[in-house]
Amino acid sequence: MEVVKKDIRALSKVQLREFFISRGEQAFRGNQVYEWLWQKSAHSFEGMTNLTKATRAMLEQHFVINHIKVDAMQRSSDGTIKNAVKLHDGLIVESVLIPTETRTTACVSSQVGCSLDCKFCATARLKRMRNLNPDEIYDQVVAIDRQSRLYFDRPLSNIVFMGMGEPLMNYPNVLKAIDKITSEEGLGMSPKRITVSTSGVPKMIKKMADEEVKFNLAVSLHSAIDAVRTQIMPFNATFPLKDLREALIHWYQKTRKKITYEYVVWQGINDRKEDIEALVKFCRFAPAKVNLIEYNPIDDGQFQQAPEEVIQNYVRALEANGIVVTIRRSRGKDIDAACGQLANKA
Numbered sequence: 001m002e003v004v005k006k007d008i009r010a011l012s013k014v015q016l017r018e019f020f021i022s023r024g025e026q027a028f029r030g031n032q033v034y035e036w037l038w039q040k041s042a043h044s045f046e047g048m049t050n051l052t053k054a055t056r057a058m059l060e061q062h063f064v065i066n067h068i069k070v071d072a073m074q075r076s077s078d079g080t081i082k083n084a085v086k087l088h089d090g091l092i093v094e095s096v097l098i099p100t101e102t103r104t105t106a107c108v109s110s111q112v113g114c115s116l117d118c119k120f121c122a123t124a125r126l127k128r129m130r131n132l133n134p135d136e137i138y139d140q141v142v143a144i145d146r147q148s149r150l151y152f153d154r155p156l157s158n159i160v161f162m163g164m165g166e167p168l169m170n171y172p173n174v175l176k177a178i179d180k181i182t183s184e185e186g187l188g189m190s191p192k193r194i195t196v197s198t199s200g201v202p203k204m205i206k207k208m209a210d211e212e213v214k215f216n217l218a219v220s221l222h223s224a225i226d227a228v229r230t231q232i233m234p235f236n237a238t239f240p241l242k243d244l245r246e247a248l249i250h251w252y253q254k255t256r257k258k259i260t261y262e263y264v265v266w267q268g269i270n271d272r273k274e275d276i277e278a279l280v281k282f283c284r285f286a287p288a289k290v291n292l293i294e295y296n297p298i299d300d301g302q303f304q305q306a307p308e309e310v311i312q313n314y315v316r317a318l319e320a321n322g323i324v325v326t327i328r329r330s331r332g333k334d335i336d337a338a339c340g341q342l343a344n345k346a
């Protein structure tokens with residue numbers, strides 16, 4: 001009878017050690033294999049040269065090593081690279097490398113499609129197919145780190161979970177991926193260089209706070225008024241601002257980490273004085289900074305970025321209240337690689 005081979009990368013180090021013990025071999029073989037799989041990103045058992053031939057053959061019999069494959073790569077005129085990443089079951093997600101003078105940032109996906117229904121986001125139009133496994137998230141980072149070294153002659157410096165999907169709806173796998181990214185047996189990156197962006201799932205924000213995670217939190221706020229937010233992010237009806245606020249206060253109390261609010265200003269939606277006032281007030285609940293994001297049009301013109309003067313009104317009001325505000329210009333727009341444009345179009 002043919003054995004159904006398991007994905008070896010779904011095993012923890014402890015499970016790998018146990019596997020070897022169960023086969024009458026020494027536990028440290030598990031550590032060696034783990035190192036091959038994660039630190040060295042081995043694609044085959046054959047290359048695991050510190051194992052005997054017999055051990056390699058035995059592993060081959062029981063397991064497969066699933067890896068993502070960068071199926072297509074597009075380069076923007078501004079240097080941004082968008083990858084279409086094929087998963088072992090043929091589904092595709094996208095991840096983006098964003099270079100600046102001093103940094104290279106990887107923008108990675110956490111789900112195939114998305115279950116949320118933000119009206120302004122292209123990914124929302126793709127049905128959520130499944131969560132990504134920890135290794136599929138990790139591999140996107142490894143692929144971008146390689147591209148960064150190859151094209152920009154430096155390692156990856158930052159990671160943002162701002163690709164496809166809602167990371168907090170796939171929290172256990174996102175956390176496992178971050179553990180691998182930050183561990184010495186993985187990429188050894190500092191969690192301070194990682195940002196998880198969420199549309200705001202209060203229960204999960206609280207959980208992250210209780211676990212005292214060390215990475216950064218960004219919240220896609222877009223409005224601090226329930227009626228407005230629900231209109232553009234309908235799940236706000238289930239997770240209203242009051243609950244979000246409470247979770248964010250808890251986050252700050254536990255982690256002492258400032259929160260970043262991502263915010264797009266749209267004409268006729270959140271461009272009024274009361275919208276600005278509500279945001280300023282919301283920023284007082286817990287230390288925060290605001291990232292005003294440029295809108296990347298995805299469609300028929302239902303959403304339009306507000307004129308520069310409205311954006312400057314936001315900046316002035318926030319600064320007058322001592323809140324740090326930055327304006328984020330889009331990158332990679334010409335290849336649909338900018339925020340909210342990831343929709344497997346290429």
Ligand code: SAH
Pocket residue numbers: 120121122161162163164165166167197198199200218219220262263264293294295296297298339340341
């Ligand atoms: N689901 C997560 C992460 C993915 S979206 C979240 O909601 O945070 C990453 C960021 O891009 C979010 O702040 C999102 O609100 C923003 N975004 C989505 N569509 C956009 C668009 N068309 N233009 C600009 N930003 C967009």
